[in-house]
Amino acid sequence: MMFLWLALAFVLGAIPWSLWVSRLRGVDLRAQGSGNLGATNVYRVMGFKVGLLVLLLDVGKGVLAVVLARQFAPGALAGWLPMFAGMLAVIGHVFTPFAGFKGGKGVATGLGIMIGLAPQVALCGFGVWVGTLLLGGWVSLASGLGALMVPISTVLLQSEMGERYASVLLVGVSMSLLILIRHRANWMRLAQGKEKAIWDKPSATKGTK
Template structure:
């Protein structure tokens, strides 16, 4: 009984629509009606600005972290990733926002943070490097998801200090989330192909674009 109650709590935590609530309360804007229509961090930065974007990023990460910590807080002998996945599902299909949510990246990061902080730092560095190279959040998210999934297999044997043992559930979840992230970014993929995808104003990709425009 405790398992199912905590699972529901994890989903509800993930369902908190940070971007929607911050947009409506502080800016009188519904994120779903602006930009890409997505309620996640990237569209928040684009529509509401840096402060709101950082706030949503931190809140979305925290949702995944808190949900993943539930079995530890309530002494339940279950792999914490199960509850992290529930939060990710809540973030992507939030009951508080008509089941239209984000793209699962930030909340997934929060799940990894609670599961293994060292692996979280490693994963964050991969994303930052990819973002610097591509200057595109969407492309960086997809490439990072693939590399992180491969890392769950390689690191336990190559660098056990980061990931001490192979966890088949972690690898399975990473693989499923990678596929899901690609599906959720299908519109971004089309824009990347067309050369119209939005870029952040820094990194090699941004410099290349600026030189082309010049």
């Protein structure tokens, strides 16, 4: 039964909402904007409302993966099964088999996972994301700093974590590393001064990040 819930978590995370929603509107997101299957590219290509919808769907699947695992986890695994489910959900999002194993960068789904595991940690990470985005306008930088804040805030809030501390910290460190690695091309463009801010619209065809 445990493996069933872990498999379900992976499948939930693997749902490529950005690709499917864009297809419903007659757009192949992989050939538009940055080509990335994430809410940011959806926003740039199809506008705020559609971008927000995809963002909420990606966050929601992360929350759902953790909540379902916690709901049905046996007592001995109650603290760890949600953690493993969360990690598999974000791996499913990043390497979705429904889109040739080329998914998003894991930020929105990662936020959903942390909301399910430790809302106070998720709030800290999201707060840093919002603040960085408002100050600089770079989603990549906001995502990287927000991801780094997750394990940092977990350590700072250790007394509030209780028995969840070890599992939340493990998820936080793992997801942060994955998100940072997935943004490696963005770090190169930031260093070169070529990274586009959120309000800079890319060209219609793939290639302008």
